[in-house]
Amino acid sequence: MGRILMIVTIVVTVLLLAAGTLGAHGSSANLSTPDGVVKALFEDVGSKNWKAAYQLLSNKNAIDLPTFIRQAGGSDGDLRMVSSITKVTPKILRESDTEAQVRTDLQWTTAVGAIYGTRDLKTVKDGKDWKVEWPVEQQAKVPPQVIPVNFLRWDIVTRGADDDWGAQNVDAPRVRIVSMNAVEYEGGTVILGEIVNEDTVPGFVSVNASLVGKDGKTIGEESSFDKISHILLPKEVSPFRVDFPGVKLSAVKNVRMQPNSLLVPASADPTIGVLNQRFETDANGRKVLRGEMINESGQTVNIPHVLATFYDNSGKVIWVSDGYVDHALLPRTPQSFTLGLRPDIADKVQTYRVTVNTYSINRQQG
Amino acid sequence: MRIIQYALMLAICWFAAYVARAADVQAPSHAVAGNDVSLPTSGSGNATLFVFGPGTAIKKEVRLGDHVTLPLKRAGRYSAIVNGEQVQFDVAAAAPSDIAFLARPSRVPADRKDVIAGTVFLFDNNHNLVTSPTPVKFDLMVEGGQPQSRHVQSKDGVAYIKLDSGRKAGPAQFVATVGAKSVKRVVEETASDPCNLRIHATPNKDGLTVETDPVKDCAGNPVPDGTIVTITATSPKGRSTVDARIKKGIAKADLPPLQNATVSVAAGVVMGNEIHVGGGM
Numbered sequence A: 001m002g003r004i005l006m007i008v009t010i011v012v013t014v015l016l017l018a019a020g021t022l023g024a025h026g027s028s029a030n031l032s033t034p035d036g037v038v039k040a041l042f043e044d045v046g047s048k049n050w051k052a053a054y055q056l057l058s059n060k061n062a063i064d065l066p067t068f069i070r071q072a073g074g075s076d077g078d079l080r081m082v083s084s085i086t087k088v089t090p091k092i093l094r095e096s097d098t099e100a101q102v103r104t105d106l107q108w109t110t111a112v113g114a115i116y117g118t119r120d121l122k123t124v125k126d127g128k129d130w131k132v133e134w135p136v137e138q139q140a141k142v143p144p145q146v147i148p149v150n151f152l153r154w155d156i157v158t159r160g161a162d163d164d165w166g167a168q169n170v171d172a173p174r175v176r177i178v179s180m181n182a183v184e185y186e187g188g189t190v191i192l193g194e195i196v197n198e199d200t201v202p203g204f205v206s207v208n209a210s211l212v213g214k215d216g217k218t219i220g221e222e223s224s225f226d227k228i229s230h231i232l233l234p235k236e237v238s239p240f241r242v243d244f245p246g247v248k249l250s251a252v253k254n255v256r257m258q259p260n261s262l263l264v265p266a267s268a269d270p271t272i273g274v275l276n277q278r279f280e281t282d283a284n285g286r287k288v289l290r291g292e293m294i295n296e297s298g299q300t301v302n303i304p305h306v307l308a309t310f311y312d313n314s315g316k317v318i319w320v321s322d323g324y325v326d327h328a329l330l331p332r333t334p335q336s337f338t339l340g341l342r343p344d345i346a347d348k349v350q351t352y353r354v355t356v357n358t359y360s361i362n363r364q365q366g
Numbered sequence B: 001m002r003i004i005q006y007a008l009m010l011a012i013c014w015f016a017a018y019v020a021r022a023a024d025v026q027a028p029s030h031a032v033a034g035n036d037v038s039l040p041t042s043g044s045g046n047a048t049l050f051v052f053g054p055g056t057a058i059k060k061e062v063r064l065g066d067h068v069t070l071p072l073k074r075a076g077r078y079s080a081i082v083n084g085e086q087v088q089f090d091v092a093a094a095a096p097s098d099i100a101f102l103a104r105p106s107r108v109p110a111d112r113k114d115v116i117a118g119t120v121f122l123f124d125n126n127h128n129l130v131t132s133p134t135p136v137k138f139d140l141m142v143e144g145g146q147p148q149s150r151h152v153q154s155k156d157g158v159a160y161i162k163l164d165s166g167r168k169a170g171p172a173q174f175v176a177t178v179g180a181k182s183v184k185r186v187v188e189e190t191a192s193d194p195c196n197l198r199i200h201a202t203p204n205k206d207g208l209t210v211e212t213d214p215v216k217d218c219a220g221n222p223v224p225d226g227t228i229v230t231i232t233a234t235s236p237k238g239r240s241t242v243d244a245r246i247k248k249g250i251a252k253a254d255l256p257p258l259q260n261a262t263v264s265v266a267a268g269v270v271m272g273n274e275i276h277v278g279g280g281m
Helices: A002-025 A034-046 A050-055 A065-073 B002-022
Strands: A084-095 A099-110 A113-126 A129-133 A175-185 A188-197 A203-213 A218-223 A237-244 A252-263 A272-281 A287-295 A303-311 A317-324 A335-340 A351-359 B036-040 B046-053 B056-063 B067-071 B076-082 B085-091 B098-104 B107-109 B116-123 B135-141 B148-153 B158-163 B170-178 B181-190 B199-204 B207-212 B228-235 B238-245 B252-255 B261-267 B270-277
Touching (some): A034 A084, A034 A129, A175 A203, A175 A252, A175 A317, A188 A252, A188 A317, A203 A237, A237 A317, A272 A351, A272 B252, A287 A303, A287 A351, A303 A335, A351 B238, B098 B170, B098 B181, B116 B135, B116 B170, B116 B181, B148 B158, B199 B261, B199 B270, B207 B228, B207 B261, B228 B252, B238 B252
Parallel strands (some): B107 B181
Antiparallel strands (some): A084 A099, A099 A113, A113 A129, A203 A218, A203 A252, A272 B238, A287 A335, B036 B067, B046 B056, B046 B076, B098 B116, B116 B158, B135 B148, B135 B170, B170 B181, B199 B207, B207 B252, B228 B238, B228 B261, B261 B270
């Protein structure tokens, strides 16, 4: 009996070891194909199994483990650090006996919604298995320096409890919607436009819209949510977009707009430059807006949020697009961004404007 | 005949008693809130006086024929009742001693017509609205600017005025004066939209520095620091934009090296000049 028990224990141990060895890159890992190794790599990244993922790289001499973790898993409190991969779809573009090019569509879940990305990865054959040549991101190094920040900050003194009732509080900033357009998109109605802070103080702004149907009744009420720059400094212009999914534009008789503003403490820092904005066609043949952001301040912007306004040849806003960048914006370090453009309006776009919202962990914005 | 005489005598006594009773309490000739109000009474004996008015209910044992003194603090219409007979009298507010001054808005662009509103409510020292016409003086002044002064007669306790904002930006002292009492509010007169917004560019080691001339409104007031000025460079390579903040009156942006580019500037909905750099003329 004791002998049988010992044999069973040994067999189970061996089976578990084998299962553990085979399952190091996930149960479905197939390292014998280029797309299999890419899938295994991103599954390891998704489960934060960094060492296993690192073992699948062919160019370990070009990148060390900490750098790989930073590049694949995020750093500096960026959006990548608080996101997880939910879908990996590799597709072999070219394959030879020793090399293959794999296009991988990735879907990440984040607190601000799903983020999609496409990466073209080179894989190389290494013995029986394939390995991934990780595209090492060469980030410009900013030399140690002191960047003086002497921009304005607005603070507010509100009326006190002992003030007489005639003593007025400070008014909210004056904001104005300077353009508005209603379009139909994917069976719903989208209200687009721009809002400007006409005042000399910063404001927290939002735009609410109500759709009025042909019978005079309200058929939908929505707000711009994150399709707007909420903190508007004096004379700053922000696009806004209010989506009404499922409401046909033909059913709308009237649109009621309600711009709201609150006086909030704010800082004029950081200044973000958006450089070299241009239309390009991405790997999937879609027209995209690309560019680089540069943070001219000395503090890291953890999550940049890019907003693009597209205009037709009459200057009318015809679309507002936005996207979160999953890399932090380090001081004086360019960071690229890509925004998709609706294929059906690509021909109508005459000009565009890109602005950047910034979210910083260490900064008290409002 | 004798019966008729008795009946007449009885009627006269009854009438005299009625008249005497109706005159138990009289309205004061002039009553002012906060001062003692004196109610003359007539008749003899003791009675109970009831006084009702704004926020007031008094019950007092009085000796008829004396003047009853009451400390009434609230202005308005009162009723006094003695022996079931009622008189009504008004208590007026005292002289203004407290001012509630509302100045709107708290911030206004300079050099605009009828944009600053001042409203004064006049109260006496017992918080009664002083409804008698009272002269109120309004003064509005920005340091270094042209002061404005107006006199307004209050009506039903309220004096109201609309004033222009001055050409000079700055914190305007808005003062309402009634007699020796003054209340001050601050209305920030701010620069209006930028006027004649202009940029110039100078090359630097990394590209181009674009800088505005001092940004001022049409009245010459410097536009406040922190205001956004958007500098846009459009070249065959693409478009670059910087939302620069005005600092010490000037907005500045560093742009990448540009060839055959047009650089433009805007603040809010105001456009500035365009310049061509890198052989784009």
